[in-house]
Amino acid sequence: MVPTSNYLLLAAALFCMGMLGVLVRRNALVVFMCVELMLNASNLTFLAFARHRGDMTGHISAFFVIAVAAAEAAIGLAIVIAVFRSRGTLNVDDIRTMRH
Amino acid sequence: MNAEVVLFYAFAVLALLSAGMVIASRSPINSALSLVATFFFLAGTYVLLLAHTIAVLQVLVYAGAIMVLFLFVIMLLNLTETEGERAKVTFGRVAGALAAVSLFALLALVVMGVKGAPTAMATAELARFGTLAALGQTLYTEWLLPFEAVSLLLLVAIVGAVVVAKARI
Numbered sequence: 001m002v003p004t005s006n007y008l009l010l011a012a013a014l015f016c017m018g019m020l021g022v023l024v025r026r027n028a029l030v031v032f033m034c035v036e037l038m039l040n041a042s043n044l045t046f047l048a049f050a051r052h053r054g055d056m057t058g059h060i061s062a063f064f065v066i067a068v069a070a071a072e073a074a075i076g077l078a079i080v081i082a083v084f085r086s087r088g089t090l091n092v093d094d095i096r097t098m099r100h
Numbered sequence: 101m102n103a104e105v106v107l108f109y110a111f112a113v114l115a116l117l118s119a120g121m122v123i124a125s126r127s128p129i130n131s132a133l134s135l136v137a138t139f140f141f142l143a144g145t146y147v148l149l150l151a152h153t154i155a156v157l158q159v160l161v162y163a164g165a166i167m168v169l170f171l172f173v174i175m176l177l178n179l180t181e182t183e184g185e186r187a188k189v190t191f192g193r194v195a196g197a198l199a200a201v202s203l204f205a206l207l208a209l210v211v212m213g214v215k216g217a218p219t220a221m222a223t224a225e226l227a228r229f230g231t232l233a234a235l236g237q238t239l240y241t242e243w244l245l246p247f248e249a250v251s252l253l254l255l256v257a258i259v260g261a262v263v264v265a266k267a268r269i
Contacts, residue, residue: 001217002108007149008214010112012207014119014138016200021123023196029128029174033135036166037119040142043154051149051229054219059235060243062154066161067250071257073166077173078265084177 007048015041028083028090032076039069108148115141128179132170139163149218150230 014037021034043062050058084090118141121134139162146155221229228234239247 002105002148003217005211005214006108006112007145008211009208010115010145012204012211013116014142016204016207017116017119017123019203020196020200023199024193025123027128027179029170029179030122030131033122033131033170036135036162037122037138040139040158040162043158044142044145047146047149047151047154050151051218052214052216054221054225054229056229056234056238057242059151059154059230060238062151063157063235063239064246064250066154066157067254070161070166071253073169074257074261075264077169078261080173081176081265090177090179 004048004052007051008045011041011044011048014038014044026091026093028080028092028095031092032073032080035076036069036073039065104148108145111141111144111148115145128174129171132167132174135170136163136167139167150226152230153232153235154230 018034018037018041021037022031025031025034043065046058046061046065048058050056050062080090083095087095089095115138118134118137122131122138125131125134139158143155143158143163146152146158
């Protein structure tokens, strides 16, 4: 049987890779994908603890995370399309109207 | 070494590799397809954690719906060529990598404190854990109000997506 800490380590590694992508990549779409990766890592943590404790509440949390991720993807991609339409770029360094 | 251990390490290594491909590949299409692969391997680990329903939802909603949406947007915006994503070492990138590595070290330190294997369950309980019936029973009794709130959230997201993306209403 695989100890729970291995699942949690995998989730931590995936979360940090997602965070690395958010911090390092400049393409807004790829940044978005990395956010999805982080959400999935948190889901894995929920499910690992649900199995660890034999309690299905973690599954409910994972279910809600998936639903919220779907909503977030719909809104976020709409924003990406709107930004691309008005700026002609998806480079997050070039989109800095709200910086000042 | 039983099948569970072998499968876990196979899924873990493949998920980490494809997650690395998401970050490293230069074209957004390659990133998106690597992300689909990551989702599939993660669904495999969900099954190992007896979360069958969530694994199916993961494949249907994430690898199916959300990633199709991503690929559709990439196609719509014609992003096949890389947008000058130079592999330059800048201060921001080094700082980002340092932050990610130190966060991982911290999380690993905390996670190592979680001792022991998953709880052993009786056969009847084990057969029920993670099934659609058990999930539905918990969802529609204990978590009914949050469930309805999520349906409202999805409705708001649909309306919002139309309002944001449409040039003129």
